[in-house]
Amino acid sequence: MAKLNINGKAHDVQVEADTPLLWTLREQVGLTGTKYGCGVAQCGACSVHINGQLTRSCSMPVSAVKPGDKVLTIEGISRNNSHPVQQAWAELDVPQCGYCQSGQIMAAVALLKKTPKPTDQQIDEAMTNICRCGTYQRIRAGVHRAAEIASGRTAKPAAKPTAKSA
Amino acid sequence: MKKTNASATSATALANPSRRGFIVGSAAAAGGLSLGFHLPGSAAPAAKASVTEVNAWVVVKSDESVVIRVARSEMGQGTHTGLAQLVTEELECDWKRVGIEQVTAGQNLARNRVWGEMSTGGSRGIRISNTYVRQGGAAARIMLLQAAANEWNVPVGEISVDKGVVTHAASKRKTTYGKLAVAASKITPPDVKSIKLKSPQDWKVAGKPVKRLDTANKLNGSKVYSIDLKLPGMLYAAVKACPVYGGTLKSFDGDKVLNLPGVKRAVQVSPSAVAVVADTWWRAKKALDALPIEWDEGPNASVSSAMIDARLKEGLAASGAYANRNEGDALKAIEGAVKKIEAVYSTPFLAHATMEPSNATALVTANKVEVWLPTQNAEASLAAASEESGLPLSQCEIYKHDLGGGFGRRGGDQDYTRQAVAIAKQFAGTPVKMIWSREEDMQHDFYRPISQCKLSAGLDANNKLVGLHIKVSGQSINARVNPAAAKGGNDDRQLQGFWSAAGDAQFGYAVPNLLVEYAMRNTHVPVGPWRGVNTNQNAVYSECFMDEVAKAAGTDPLEFRRALMAKYPKHLAVLNAAAEKGDWGKPLQPGRFRGIAQFMGYASYSAAVAEVSVNAKGEVKVHRMTLATNCGHAVNPQQIAAQVEGGVAYGLSATFYGECTVDKGRVVQSNFHDYQILKLAEMPHVDTVVVPTFDFWGGVGEPTICVVAPSVLNAIFAATGKPVRTLPLKNQKLV
Incomplete structure (x- = not known):
């Protein structure tokens, strides 16, 4: 039995204490946007925020989450894709298969909260999630673009990745 | 974000409509649109807009939106968007109102493979099907324009179309695809040989850097991958195959895990694999880790x-x-x-290491097998389901979910499909979702x-x-x-x-x-x-x-x-x-x-x-x-x-x-x-x-x-x- 506050809503869940938060979210709470990729905190597909802190939920037992802790999942970012990171991702067509993107977006949101205008190097250091499709170039551009959107600038990004047709 | 695109696309991503009427997952992102199929002559579905199949590739709705059917899988490469662009180009409908819908392997079989092959690999998704999908779009356009010509009693050559709006300039009459669809669906399709496809120089939608149709629900967690599927009464399976290729399962002691939380039982999956089935996957996995298993590692156990x-x-x-x-x-x-x-x-x-590990959900009854899964080749999945269950192809159905990565892992080789069916067979009437751990996925690859x-x-x-x-x-x-x-x-x-x-x-x-x-x-x-x-x-x-x-x-x-x-x-x-x-x-x-x-x-x-x-x-x-x-x-x-x-x-x-x-x-x-x-x-x-x-x-x-x-x-x-x-x-x- 655990009491969780997820995306601002209280949940009582019946699970063993060592159940990872990831599987509690997916199987008990029914929030499947948070993904299983490795189970060993390597890939970041399971990233959520706990009290604003980016956390890999596959390696966090549910017993370590206190009832007062605020868990934020991808479903709590915005359902209508209005968050600047979601807007930027849509504008630059970032996702390919999309499976890792919940985690990538959670990591980007956490980065921008702490560092509203990150440099390339800060993005390198913060964005350590694995994307097997290889969307990294657009994720980088997406973080910069989200920073612009958040600061109220709506101009198109200069570094939008597009192909040149000869 | 284009609203129409987003909502029509979510029909593809969210709903794998089956005869049993499951609507898969949350429909909150886009209003829960599930189109299903409306064949000419059959009863109209209970939806606000009426839906008409003009031909196998093109469905036109009375609200002027167009649904383009796709047979190939989407695993991130943008195949669906590209195919929709090609059909749109010939159809001359409004790209802003285009959505896509996946056909199932069973539907393809039942209609004499009208959509051709479904395999998506070898970078062939677009290049091999480009001609017949463009012909499909062109044939639908010809039928829609003929319907207008018949209605107005004018030569079809005097009629033009732009973004789904049909015009007869001489008499200043206008109508739309949405209004013509029912009449068009009754017109004899043109001979394929008579169809002249556009030159790429004249392309307006194809060849352009348009946005993908399938992005919106990848941004808010609402896209339902196969691993996310939830069906009523579903059980979950964790599976382990002999770590040495060519080895077999000698024995396992299922009684040892029966008392663990949520465990239903341990079952043999194949000569070389065992699974634990439980009420959640995490419990199944924990019990599998605790299951005493003896392998016969076979003749390859010393290879380095x-x-x-x-x-x-x-x-x-x-x-x-x-x-x-x-x-x-x-x-x-x-x-x-x-x-x-x-x-x-x-x-x-x-190893391929797709981000979404191998998984499949199967429901087996006495006369039907249904499988929900990520597959690059739905027809190979159908064959695997049939072989593993012993039921004929016509009693099997495959519901494709967009793949969390493919890279060649989920094409002709349907080992995971066979496993899911083999497990579900032992829980007849109950859907069982099998998920491989990352370790299983990496160590049992091709x-x-x-x-x-x-x-x-x-x-x-x-x-x-x-x-x-x-x-x-x-x-x-x-x-x-x-x-x-x-x-x-x-x-x-x-x-x-x-x-x-x-x-x-x-x-x-x-x-x-x-x-x-x-x-x-x-x-x-x-x-x-x-x-x-x-x-x-x-x-x-x-x-x-x-x-x-x-x-x-x-x-x-x-x-x-x-x-x-x-x-x-x-x-x-x-x-x-x-x-x-x-x-x-x-x-x-x-x-x-x-x-x-x-x-x-x-x-x-x-x-x-x-x-x-x-x-x-x-x-x-x-x-x-x-x-x-x-x-x-x-x-x-x-x-x-x-x-x-x-x-x-x-x-x-x-x-x-x-x-x-x-x-x-x-x-x-x-x-x-x-x-x-x-x-x-x-x-x-x-x-x-x-x-x-x-x-x-x-x-x-x-x-x-x-x-x-x-x-x-x-x-x-x-x-x-x-x-x-x-x-x-x-x-x-x-x-």
Whole structure:
């Protein structure tokens, strides 16, 4: 039995204490946007925020989450894709298969909260999630673009990745 | 975000409509639209807009939105959007109101395969189906315009259409596809031979860098991948197969885990695998970890990487290899040459490591099997479900979910589908979702084949290449999946990229004396297609060796290649495009070096320029890569760029880290800690140059990967003066 506050809503869940938060979210709470990729905190597909802190939920037992802790999942970012990171991702067509993107977006949101205008190097250091499709170039551009959107600038990004047709 | 696109697309992503009426997952993102099928003459579904199938590819709704049916799978490569662009182009409907809907394997079977093949691999999704999907769009347009002509009683030649609005200029009458659809669906379709497709010069939607149709629900967690599926009363299975390939399950003690929370029971899945079924996957996995299992590891339990290496080396030295090409007398020419160059290269087994691990949900009853899964080949899944259940194909159905990565893992090989059906059979009437752990996924893959290559070249007194001998020794994919094509070791597929024939994977150099050989040396490790196989390995061999020969000749690598490519103008044009945009020959920052490579595969021409530095510790940084591709027709340039960028990441992961080693008969690597994947910080800036010639249709998802590794390795060669002949780089001491 655990009491969780997820995306601002209280949940009582019946699970063993060592159940990872990831599987509690997916199987008990029914929030499947948070993904299983490795189970060993390597890939970041399971990233959520706990009290604003980016956390890999596959390696966090549910017993370590206190009832007062605020868990934020991808479903709590915005359902209508209005968050600047979601807007930027849509504008630059970032996702390919999309499976890792919940985690990538959670990591980007956490980065921008702490560092509203990150440099390339800060993005390198913060964005350590694995994307097997290889969307990294657009994720980088997406973080910069989200920073612009958040600061109220709506101009198109200069570094939008597009192909040149000869 | 385009609202119409988003909502119509979510129908595809969220709903895999079955006769049993499951609406899969949350529909909150887009209003829960589930179209299902409305065949002409059948009752209209209870929806606000009436829905009419004009033909198999095109469904028009009375609200003027259009649903385009797709048969191929979407695994991230943008295939669905590209196919929808092609149909839209001929249909002349409004792109802003287009959505897509996936057909099922059962529907395809029931309608005499009206949608053709469903397999999505080999970079064929768009290029192979382009003609018939465009004809499908054109046929629907012809029927819709004829319906207008009939209604107005005017010659159809006087009618025009723009974005679904139909006009008769002379009488100033207008109508729309939405209003014409029902009448159009009753018109006899035109003879396919009479349909004239548009010239790409006239394209308005195809060929344009439009946004993907399937992005919205990937941004808020609402997209339902197969692993996310929830069905009423569902159980969950965790599975483990014998870690040694060819081994079998001797025994397991299911009673030992029966009392663990949520466990239903442990079941045998196949002669070599066991599963625990529980009320959640996590509980099933925990119980599986606790399950006492005895394996009979079989005859391969002592095989190691060292033994496989020795076997491949023996293949390089042995006589009797299969000669795919033998032009002139290469051995004699090299023997008599002024300078001789020789090198042995090797590349390892590689796992696919799709982000979404293998999984499938099956529901088996006495007379029906249904499977929900990520698959690159729904018809192969259907066949697997039928074989495993013993029910005829007509009583099986496959609901495709968009894949969390495919890369060749989920095509013809349907091992996970068979397992899911075998488990669900033992829980008849209850849906069971089987998920592989990451460890299971990495250790039970169909790996990229391991191979080695010995190359020999001869230069004459003028440093001209007079003879080239390429001999590959390694494992054959066909030996397992298509033995007839590898009979006696005569397997052309393992020499992909060295072929003489034009069109698919043609070697781009003219060498007067050329011998290309393959020594088939198979192992017990199962191998299969792997995004860009076998051009990935063969391009490393060919293109890195080309730089070694160019250096021996004292010639610039680009100039050396150009001199051999006069007979291959398309290869050369792409090489030149990469060289130009990649600033080949221009000054570099201190400490930086460039490498170049070109190769052909999957019917497209690719070339790359890499810019790297190697520090005093031997660490490599790739700063920038420029890739050029001629894929014939460019259906969506910005999605081609996305594939090229992704291909760079996939290729660099393999170059730096990718390696599956074998010990005690099993693959050693188990997760991302020991099977490392490139991270964002290591991603170079990628410039993509698309140079389509519009006289053929080539692939996009795979072809450019093969030039990534050799261009980087050649830049390292330029930096250090030492060729790198063995991958991955993590095992190499560069300084």
